[in-house]
Amino acid sequence: MLDRKSYTLYKFHKQLNQSFQNKRSLLECALPALRNLFKLDRVYFFDWQQERALLSLKMMCKKEYCMDMQEDISVLNEPVFLRQLLQTGIAETTDLSYPALYVLVKWERPSVELKAGEIHSYMQERVGVLRLERFRKNRVFTNAEIDLIKDLGLEISHNLRNTEIDQAKNQRLRVSTALNDLSTIFASSLRLNDGLELILKGVQKYFRFDRVRLYLTDADGSKIKSVLGVDVSGKVTHQDGRALHEGEEKLLKEVFESSATYRSVRSVVYIPLKVQRNKVGFLTFDNLLSRRKIGYLDFISLQQFATQMALTIDNARLFERVQELSNYDELTKLPVRRYFNEKFAEELYRSKRFDLTLSLIIMDIDWFKQINDGYGHQIGDWALKEVSKVIRNSLRQTDVPCRFGGDEMIIMLPRTNGEEAKIIARRLQERIHAITLPDRYTDGEPVHLSISQGISSYPQDGLTPEVLLEKADKALYVVKQNGRGAWAVYREVAEQAEAAVESPAENSSKHPAETSEKSPADASSHPEK
Structure with missing residues (x-):
């Protein structure tokens, strides 16, 4: 059979056992449970900032409701x-005209601190104080009640x-679930930058x-290539690595040279992103404006996420590289x-919508078959590379x-x-x-x-890709008929081009470079001297 005290403790335990x-x-x-048990008029809870x-x-709790309160009471002169409260866990005050009792409450919560760039997790002691009040002077707290x-x-x-x-566990689970969802979306994103924006917005949210900022490095991890940032307003900013300050470039070396999983510099936390030996970049976050403390769960969750994020970025980069290779000719x-x-x-649609001009140049290398036949395909490939290099550097x-x-x-020239x-065309001809x-x-x-080179322009020479390509090719045909090594705009040679189509030459089934017409260097197999 339980005595009254044990029964009260059991009943109170059942109420809080949830x-x-x-x-x-x-x-x-x-x-409220304390108020009802001891017929209190008011119950307060204080955090003790020792x-x-x-x-x-x-x-504060009174009658049947509780309300949030904000007031600081100094006990420096008490x-x-x-001493009594700390030693016995309970103390009565003599400052009030009615009975009031202070009760010490101690507990622990997960916390973390940074020391020399390392994270140390621990259980931090927290202290609170309950104040129980009865407004009637004769209703003092008995020893049994105090016990x-x-x-x-x-x-x-x-x-x-x-x-x-x-x-802490529930928050960690919620954040992990949210980050996992973001990672899934990121992993399925076809464009790296879109996925990164989504991730940073999610982390900030x-x-x-x-x-929150993400510094991405170049292929060998030696320089910062770009910076993507999100602030408390949700605004996304992009910055090219060439525009960074010298200190930020120096930071790259400091972050990756540290053996710590995290690094803290002037209240900003840095997380290096690595995949084996590949340096992908680093993630930074801070609360410099709000001064809000970065908590234990933030570190633990981001520590788990950093590796996954680095791997996803590395995979996305590899995918983009494969995409890039599939879009470009390996030789030229x-x-x-x-x-x-x-x-x-896309560009022609834009030109139509905004009433813009657009031109097209079709070109080929004069006497290219003779180069291959006279000097070999290795020299033909070399010529293609050199011409392509000039084109890339001239546009x-x-x-x-x-x-x-x-x-x-072919070269498309918007606007x-x-x-x-x-x-x-003249510039390309001179340089080549x-x-x-x-x-x-x-x-x-x-x-x-x-x-x-043959040239056609929108809208004068055509309104569709097929027509513009056809007109540029006809202009090129005229240039070849007239001796090569020049350029022509379709509308300036339209009559000659259409006449050539209506009255094809005897060997019209062949490309002009393969007809009986001889190059200036046929005798010595040289294309042009």
Whole structure:
């Protein structure tokens, strides 16, 4: 048979023996229970900031409800009161005109600290104080009540510890689930930058950092290639690695040279992202504006996520590299025909929508068959590489060149009319004409390359990709008929081009370079001297 005290403790234990979402939920259950058990008028809960000797009021319970409160009470000048509370766990105050009792509550919660760049997790002791009040002067607390209240305070302490641990576990599970969902979406994203933006927004959202930044390195991990950032407003910023300060470049070396999983520099936390020996980049986060402490769960969750994130970025980079290789010709490093056709259709649509001009250049290398026949396909490949190099170095970033097949190449020139395209054609001709075949193959004689170019423009020469390609090819045909080594805009040679189509030459089934017409160097197998 339980005595009255044991029964009260058991009953109180049953009331608190449940899962609480957080400390506040627990106190909303415990404080009314204390009020009813001891017929109290008010019950308060304080957090005790021992280093500042402050009791920080958090909650008050009276009648049938609890409310959040905020008030700091200094106990710096109360040495006797403090000594008694710390030694016995309970103390009565004489400052009030009615009975009031202070009860010490101690518990532990998961916490973390950074020391020399290393994370140390531990259970941090927390201290709280209950204040129980009765407004009637004659209703003082008896010794039996005080003894029972001390035991109930221990029960509250035990449940506070369990609630803090459960809350930490639940929060960690929620964050891990959220990050796992983000990683799944990221892994399925076809574009690396889109996936990275999604990840950073998710990290900022779930961890509520003031700022999250991702520094990505180049292929060998020696330089910062780009920086992607998200701030507390959710705004995404992009920064090129070339625009970084010297200190940020120096930081790359410091982060990766450290053996620690984390590194803290001036209240900013850095997490290196590595896949085996590959340096992918590093993640940084801080709360410099809000001054909010970065908690235990933030570190643990991001520690688990960093490896997964690094692996996903590395895989995405590899995928993009494979995509890039499939879009470019291995010999000339120019885009292939499939990629060009996609870009051509997009740019033509943009030109139609915004009433812009667009030009197309089709070219091939003069007497390329004779180069292959006279000097071998190795020299033919060399000529293609050199011509392609000139093309890549002579165009704007918005221009799109392409190896269309064999020695034929195409260049799309957005926002360029026919006259402007002729200037570009002249520049290409001059630069390519400066290329000479290696003299060890030509007996020391200078043999120059040359190209023929046909030009068409939107909208004057055509409104569709097929028509523009056809008109540029007809202009190229005219250039070849007239001796090669030049360029022509379709509308300027339209009559001649259409006449050539209507009255094809005897060997019309052959390309002009393969007809009976001889090159200037047929006798010696030289393309052009």
